[in-house]
Amino acid sequence: MGDGECLNGARLNGGAADGVKTPFLIGVAGGTASGKSTVCKRIMEQLGQADMDHTQRQVVTISQDSFYRELSDSEKARAERGLFNFDHPSAFNEDLMLQTLQDILHGKKVEISEYDYRRNAVCPEKKITIYPADVVLFEGILVFYFPAIRDLFHMKLFVDTDSDTRLARRVPRDINERGRDLDQVLNAYMNFVKPAFEEFCSPTKKFADVVIPRGADNTVAIDLIVQHIREFLNNRTRSDHSPHLATCGTSALNLANGRAQATTHSISPSMISSQLYAVLYEYS
Numbered sequence: 128m129g130d131g132e133c134l135n136g137a138r139l140n141g142g143a144a145d146g147v148k149t150p151f152l153i154g155v156a157g158g159t160a161s162g163k164s165t166v167c168k169r170i171m172e173q174l175g176q177a178d179m180d181h182t183q184r185q186v187v188t189i190s191q192d193s194f195y196r197e198l199s200d201s202e203k204a205r206a207e208r209g210l211f212n213f214d215h216p217s218a219f220n221e222d223l224m225l226q227t228l229q230d231i232l233h234g235k236k237v238e239i240s241e242y243d244y245r246r247n248a249v250c251p252e253k254k255i256t257i258y259p260a261d262v263v264l265f266e267g268i269l270v271f272y273f274p275a276i277r278d279l280f281h282m283k284l285f286v287d288t289d290s291d292t293r294l295a296r297r298v299p300r301d302i303n304e305r306g307r308d309l310d311q312v313l314n315a316y317m318n319f320v321k322p323a324f325e326e327f328c329s330p331t332k333k334f335a336d337v338v339i340p341r342g343a344d345n346t347v348a349i350d351l352i353v354q355h356i357r358e359f360l361n362n363r364t365r366s367d368h369s370p371h372l373a374t375c376g377t378s379a380l381n382l383a384n385g386r387a388q389a390t391t392h393s394i395s396p397s398m399i400s401s402q403l404y405a406v407l408y409e410y411s
């Protein structure tokens with residue numbers, strides 16, 4: 128494998144031959160209401176990206192919910208009665224998700240539709256433009272389920288929050304923000320959300336590089352992840368100014384692959400990696 132090349136073939140360094148900079152792609156999985164969006168928000172805030180203009184951001188977050196597939200008329204009718212399983216992998220448009228992430232990895236600008244939970248449909252009229260960024264967080268319940276998509280991530284995080292806490296958070300959120308009533312939320316949870324979590328989401332925890340117990344409450348884990356992203360961004364900036372340092376881009380790769388290699392850093396990625404594992408598991 129050549130300098131700066133990752134396992135999935137995408138180049139991660141700052142000086143790819145075609146001038147395309149591959150973003151560092153981070154997958155963030157976890158059960159419903161585990162705090163995936165909140166963890167991503169904290170990471171963005173700590174990196175000073177949250178209030179930045181969309182066209183200028185170095186770090187962006189994308190939700191897997193934007194890739195729910197269009198429903199047939201009979202599926203729509205079932206969804207309105209709370210009888211459609213939105214937690215099953217077949218509810219997603221896997222091809223569109225894969226194509227979009229591949230475009231992002233090739234440094235392309237992409238358009239993503241906002242998702243409307245009240246209508247159970249994406250809003251084609253509400254497009255969000257995702258400009259090329261250095262780091263892309265992709266969060267959702269099943270982001271590690273599809274092997275072709277899972278293989279694209281340079282780093283995989285799993286937000287691990289206990290199921291009672293998740294249900295306690297999901298009930299008010301779905302009533303206040305997603306237009307559901309209590310019966311609908313509880314029925315959907317018992318019939319679809321809980322069984323699908325156990326069958327499809329929870330087993331993907333084993334693919335994670337880093338498990339984050341307690342989600343956004345785990346400030347130590349978030350600080351370490353932010354520190355790692357900062358290192359990646361600093362290396363990339365340095366390699367822009369000194370192309371001979373382009374292999375620095377492998378720092379992120381080393382952590383993602385769990386391999387320790389000598390780099391040009393004073394704090395090596397393997398040190399950060401072992402700190403991460405020690406802290407996350409010691410206190411979980």
Ligand SMILES: Nc1ncnc2c1ncn2[C@@H]1O[C@H](COP(=O)(O)OP(=O)(O)O)[C@@H](O)[C@H]1O
Pocket residue numbers: 157158159160161162163164165166296297300341342343344
């Ligand atoms: N650490 C936390 N403490 C209290 N409430 C939280 C915490 N993390 C998330 N929440 C709340 O729980 C709900 C679900 O969180 P969210 O981040 O949207 O989860 P997910 O993206 O995994 O579905 C939201 O209303 C959010 O404000």
Ligand SMILES: Nc1ccn([C@@H]2O[C@H](COP(=O)(O)O)[C@@H](O)[C@H]2O)c(=O)n1
Pocket residue numbers: 158159160163192195213214243244245246247248267268305320
């Ligand atoms: N029309 C829809 C689509 C999805 N859901 C639920 O959303 C959950 C995933 O989003 P999180 O932010 O909780 O990760 C998933 O569990 C679906 O049940 C929905 O209610 N309606």
